[in-house]
Amino acid sequence: MNKLTQMRSIVAFSATAGFVFAALSAQAGPVTDKVKERGRIAVCTNVNNPPNVFIDSSGKAQGMQVDLMNDMKASLEGKMGKPLEIELVPTLPANRVEFLDRGKCDMIFTSLTVTPERQKLIQFIEPYYYAAGPGLQTKKGVSLKSWADLKGKSVCSNQGSSWNVPLERDYGVKIIAFQTQQEVDQSLRDGRCIGLVSDDSYLQARFLTDKDGIWKDFEIQKLPAFTEGPWGLAIKFGDADFEKDLSDIVIAWHRKGTVIEAAKKWGFTPPKFSEDMQQKYKAN
Template identity: 25%
Template structure:
């Protein structure tokens, strides 16, 4: 009987040690994200899957500037790369995905606006983009939106960027729509259109793709301001930590390295008056 009691006590001690080990520092993860668990095994980050140079999925690989910034921030929060679960986050679904806990944060060319801030929070910005034009590398006639009268301008179906140019800059421009920006660039390559319009960094990412490299240039005359933020669930306490991570990425040079790597081979320079960004300590 005495031997049985000793054996049971030993088993209890082993169990206690096992529980203590499991409930210690939670592994290598030192952060806590809204919608996730403190020091959890995974962090779910929303990105685009179809924006080359920003957020792009090819097989099991994820590439782009948004992806690089997301990895850097996640690492600063205590998550290694293999603890990141990237989740496709289409523009129309981003607010719902954050509100429903489908993702912990979103890096997906997500512009900070007062309307969106009613339902979600934003850290950042981590980049300030501007609407611009992509033209052929040899084009010397188009230097800005005012030069588009009589020209064929492409943007994606449902976008307001091309219509903005027609309303505010060149009323005689011919607008063409395609399902995606890649289709616009392909149409320009074949001579069907003269220019493509959307945010400058999206254009640069497209033109940096191997099949387009060296054939196009970003005009470099942005005429809007889009502050890309990190989308977060409303009421988060993560803004200060994420902003600190972005600032560290900028100060270390990793921010510019990531931007350069994802726009390599394109005649593109980010707007130095607005970038690198300088996030504060609170939500944007």
């Protein structure tokens, strides 16, 4: 039995925290009415993605995105006038859109980057709630003042990474791309590249959770992001009420600085996107 299958078989971890874990088929009908009727909202997410979402030793869901889910739950409870639980449906990048389409969950809440391709498949909630930019991990002692300092140098990356094209086109970087993250990591250790590029949030999480010191001889370069990819909550097309409810919640997060506070609590450096969104909605 693989890990995902094991996670699906768990019925409940922490009822007192308002979370249950399952992969039950959602019923037909408007999501808002369905959630109110059953007292539960099913959320597709990656449950093994610390410190965004993870299960602690007591079986309780923890993490930055879990804090935001709790706030979302409280807002929906206020709208519906009844207590709710959050049903975490374990997913991976390869199946989360499929699970939403099949009705196994009511929404996707994870580190889901908004792309034109995905916008054709699912309804992203606007405004978007977070963003990730490019980060560069190198061995300690490497000195870089800007992305331009990488001109002519080799950087390891994943095939299809959204950062590959701008690095090659705008900064003259030689991208060495691999299919798996393990290959990218090993190539950096072997010195085949000066650094590896990935989402800055992913790299921050890597170092925040490195209890065994696997990356003790490495660091993240302090380079400004040359672009940011927004993350969005996502639902099926055609549910205007649920879309409006979630949009109002995300707007409130930005106005109150909820996302920034949650990010800092879990050790992340909030992206410029979050600061810009707070200023935008505080002014409205």
